[in-house]
Amino acid sequence: MALRFITPLGFLQMICHGNNMASSNRIQSPDKKGETLFINPNFVKKILSETRARPMLEICGLLLGSSGHVTEIMPMPNIAPNPRRFFEMETAGLITAHREARRRHLSVIGHYHSHPSGSCLPSATDAALAHYGQYWLIAAFNKIEGWYACKSGRIEGVFLPCELILHKSV
Template identity: 60%
Template sequence: MTFTNGIPPSDKEGKKLFVSPSFLEKILKASHSSPDKEICGLLIGKRESVIEIMPMQNKAAYPERFFEISAADLIKSHRRVRQRQLSIIGHYHSHPSGSCRPSPRDAALAHEGQYWIIAASNKIEGWYAGKNGTVEGIFHPCRLVVE
């Protein structure tokens, strides 16, 4: 299993996301159990630390190509997370027939300051949405610090 996207450990300037190996394993397991449809969920935490992953139902019209979380589910999740004094710091999803590289649709949905974890095959990569991203104009590679 590969949990990083090739960013050298010595990279001090790039974004980092601290995440438990068990969360990454759960994301991979979910993506393997749904090989033809994208799985999705929320990254819950504080700043650059994932404290919990929250699986969500993919409501997209074409779940084999896209993911979509319903507005009602998202509002409920925001309320529940705020009550615990945490934040939704990003999203995770799978690309069943692609790579871990964010798609143009991912870029259209991304908001600056969010972390994204994308699973494909037996690989997971981290991304950060910010200005002048090197991928799709918004995404920067993000080193996953597994602890």
Template identity: 45%
Template sequence: MVTRISRVVLDDILGRARDNPNVEVCGLLLGQDGRITHAVAAANVAEDPTCRFEIEPATLLAAHRAARAGGPTIVGHYHSHPSGDLVPSSCDADAAHADGSLWLIVSGRDCALWCTGETGLHGRFSRENWEYDDSIADAALASSRPERQ
């Protein structure tokens, strides 16, 4: 299976990582049916955001409420690795649930998409194929985008 992602969404995420090179930026991936149509930035509330991430609970709750009201579904999340490594860390594996959610890891101008499960890297991650989909509507991205960190 190939996950399709909006170029505007991915460019926005990569821009956040470039604008904040010393911390792990993070947020939610929204969409459905193998398509990532939106991203919602979240504050990183981890104790040490230079090497870990934790999505702000209020952002997560708001996304769940919006999905219940008919908005896009949370399909995963993204975070950056300031080290440049696009591979999930052992800390990432400790935090991951084997629920099939997507983990987009970005650094600089590069990214890798992973899917959680019961096998694979660290017994948790399998590499996911992805491609751009410029047909995805991105109008909601601008309206849901909070200020950059």
């Protein structure tokens, strides 16, 4: 398994494959097979900052963009009855977000949330909520991992690892 580390500034990733460590603009696992998601490093920095600001609660939001490119993130309030273990977004807020995205010729291509447990692996609850074809970013402390929901995923039967490529012009 690769070691994934993002500095507090969100600009440096260290990927370790055995004894070979390299600095990169990619966050990936060595067995990566599946989708790629391009995202601005400032978005990653913002998600991680929000995660650190609320370490005991799940934070959540939407990924806006198209064709595997995140062009905007939209933080959403977590209205779950137990926000330490779950996230839930308000229906009216989701409808408004979808309308705004369409108005700007964008789509809601996925979600992000945090796991206070420290694990970036999708949970069984995440799998139950997943819609095929959506990207999921899961943050925990100073790390973030990408996932793609599909019918034949290796994680919880739904998710495949998704390579994140940090790109400023996204």
